[in-house]
Amino acid sequence: AGGGQGVGADVQRAASPAGARWFGGAPAAAGVGFVPAPMLSGAQSPRATPALALRMRRDRRIRARLSLTDASIILFATVATTVGVLWATPTLTVISPELVLATPAIVVAVWLITLAGFRSREMSVLGSGALEYRRVVHATALAFGALAVPCLAFDWPAMRLQLLIALPAGLLALLIGRWQWRRWLLSRRRIGEHVARTILVGDRDEVAYVLERLASMPDLSYHVLGAAIDDTDPQPLTLHDRTIPVLCCKATLSETAERMGADTVILASNPDADPDYLTRLSRQLEGTCAELVLYSRLTDVAGPRISFRPVDGLPLIHVQIPTFDGGKHLIKRATDIIVASLALIAVAIISIPIAIAIKLDSPGPILFRQQRVGRDGHTFTMLKFRTMHIDAEQQLAALKAQHDGAGPMFKLRHDPRVTRIGHYLRTHSLDELPQFWNALTGDMSVVGPRPPLPDEATSYDGTVLRRLYLKPGITGLWQISGRSDLSWDDSVRLDLRYIENWSVMHDLMIIFRTARIIVHPTGAY
Template identity: 55%
Template sequence: MTVVRPRSVAGAVGGRTPRSWRRFAVSGGVESLRPGDGRPWAHSYLVRLRITDTVIILAAIGTAFVVRFGPHDVAASVAGFPVPYALISLLIALSWSIALSAGHTRDARVCGTGLTEYRRVASASALTFGLLAIVFLVGDVNVARGYFILALPAGALALLGSRWMWRRWLIGQQRYDHYLSRALVVGDRDDVGYVAAQIQAKSGAAYHVVGVATENAGRDLIDIGTERLPVVGGLSDVTDAARRLGVDTVIVAGQPRGGSRYIRDLGWALEGTATDLVLASRLTDVAGPRIHFRPVEGLPLIHVEIPQFEGGKHILKRMLDIVLAGAALIVLAVPMLIVGLLVRLDSPGPALFRQDRVGRNGSTFKMLKFRSMVVDAEARLAELNDKNEGNGLLFKLKDDPRVTRIGHIIRKYSIDEFPQLWNVLVGDMSLVGPRPPLRREVDGYESHVHRRLYIKPGLTGMWQVNGRSDLSWEESVRLDLYYVENWSLTGDLVILWRTARVLLHPTGAY
């Protein structure tokens, strides 16, 4: 989505208060908001961020001071005159705090979003110390490098950690309908339904849809997923409905009737209110870094980068695979030997299971796994086809009789996948990528699904951290194609981190 006009900080983050603090009047299926829409929640959250940031900055600089100098009163040299380090520390703290504000790290549109917020915090921190280093050099300020260098990584890591914890807290609050922007979705029936359903499905979407405006809806309520949303009127009634419902955001879905002129007039009508105007683009499964805005004489052009499947980014990905897979094999060598021994003792047959899988560009390789089934599992597959619980081309059976006792355990926690670290090390696979398919699955692909093979399959991926076997075939394909076209090294690290959490709290593994 694209925010086309800013609004007040209060309206961006907190729109909806706990149910016990709200009172609604419902008339004709339309929710009307009474005074007290909960925006103090937003102000409270941003104040908490400022306080936390300030405490962390002071603690980081104070810790660096004590570690470097001990509890002694020392002074820096400025043009031959001593200046107390307390003054230097205060200058660094003040500059750091200003940089966090100037870098919009507490901007309402990025609070709780994750990577964008973290990038801004890291950039503001690095910029602060870079500029201070130049100022100290030009001003001939003799500052102890150990003290100066120690404060940056300690403070930056602590700031990122605190933002991560606040984000977890915020998402938890949003599950109870706190800290959400009240949204009104506007557009054609199909576009409105799609956008509202996507917002409803994402716990971190930060919006609560309280109504829709669409022409020719034919009824007062529209079923969207698990909710019934009120139709507040047609496209010409949006401004009045936004004021009546006290919404924080009007989301224009797709291209409504009237096109750009309608959007322009709607923006003018919302001027002077605390309501944001957001455009939901028809671009699907395109990540933000691939989208660039290039206005030409008032014409807002959206440039979408074409995915690249070769080049330096892929070389860096390979280097990351080698380093992390090699380190993991060394650390897990003894535990993997123990698992292999348990597999052998549990049932007759080898500890490792080798299976032909299809890799990048259709090449075939031997994928390794700890054997979790009886040795004749492949031969017995035909007799179980009528019990298949999978979707599309995938065979899945929750209570598969071929799985051994130890197999149930290692499959639940994905321990059976650990030998694939060797496939990663030798280059058949990557740490993160689409699920490695069987040849029979590839033979049944629709033409567009072959794009999954444009990059190496992964030990983990979007499917692993979004439900695994509980996903439908269509959703699994969509996630894999999204990754193929939008992956990044930062995104890979996030997926690896989320995979570690999934292993501790497995879902969809059987």
């Protein structure tokens, strides 16, 4: 082939039209046999490993089922609205029967397109909670706006009724459907299904930190197979009752990932002495892993604050600095007023039997008033149903030696000052119901960090003082994540995460989860 001119001549010949006919098509002349084209070593693109192909098929199957669920909900909402409209106003069919019957199809098509456009079914967001719900809400809002324009322009009565009835009802049904899917997905992940088989890469200390954070994640999306660490210590990493083996060094990571069927690699630290390591690693993992995840040193920065901005080939990660005033906070205040007003109606009814029980159980007032520290360090009077004996403050000094918690927050699992009815109220968080009045007057918010006592707040350092950047809340991440079972560090970390990353959708999710915690209480005493 080429009379000793080598492979380069063959490749050059194959690139020409004649060469293409010779190497890849029919022979150039009759009677000339077919000669297969030579292949350059290393030029073949990587193919997915069997483990990766299996995961991709599994993910496609879940997304297909979720798409079917979304389509069924939307179709039912739109068709039910059309049937109800035709039954209530049969004159619409006389005006334009074709348009009335075509309206549900148009709504379904636009709605499904926006859900797909907002990538609400990506595996990276399924089961994540607030992020998934936010994308569904944003997609529905865009569909609402897109359909409202022709409705107003052409005076479309059938579409107007779809916007007023089908879209709100369908959105609620979609969110409930996603919540049920999330519950199913978490139940399967608890038994080891639908999880990402993961290898951690980096220094031992940072790998241990990432491992601890993954263990505390509520979505259970990662199953750690082991770690790739470059040090001389072969000892495995131990976290609680789990032992994570050291599988290999960084140099042989791709071979280990393929051999063990890993589909995710989390890079806990990038070697400072090797700036090209990340690029080289991503190329080595082609075909073996579906995901290369980078651990960010920006602790507790949520996804919505991070965006990717490529500028002329320069990959830039943009981190939005949190703000603590402006229009978004006006929306939060409006939400507080609406939720607190509605809640106080129910509280007024529930308060009657609670007040009677408190009076019969022990002498003293029904309400307990206490000074707490609010936003920007301003103090206010917080209201609670009384759960302790009237001399509780006088007994506090004698009980401080039995302090169960760490840090300045006083906690005592078996507090003798708590009354019998007080124990029940605390367990189910009913003692905090009067705080909706504080939320209505503006001293507190429905969702926010835990309100500290004045002597507790005076011991805060510069970082912990950030808890006072927002109004304290009746509930928050601390309440749905363990309450009194949390350590001081975990309580601070959750409050700071909320302050820097809060959103209206996140608040609504916390309110919903708080209602579940009240029914099935954990960590309250």
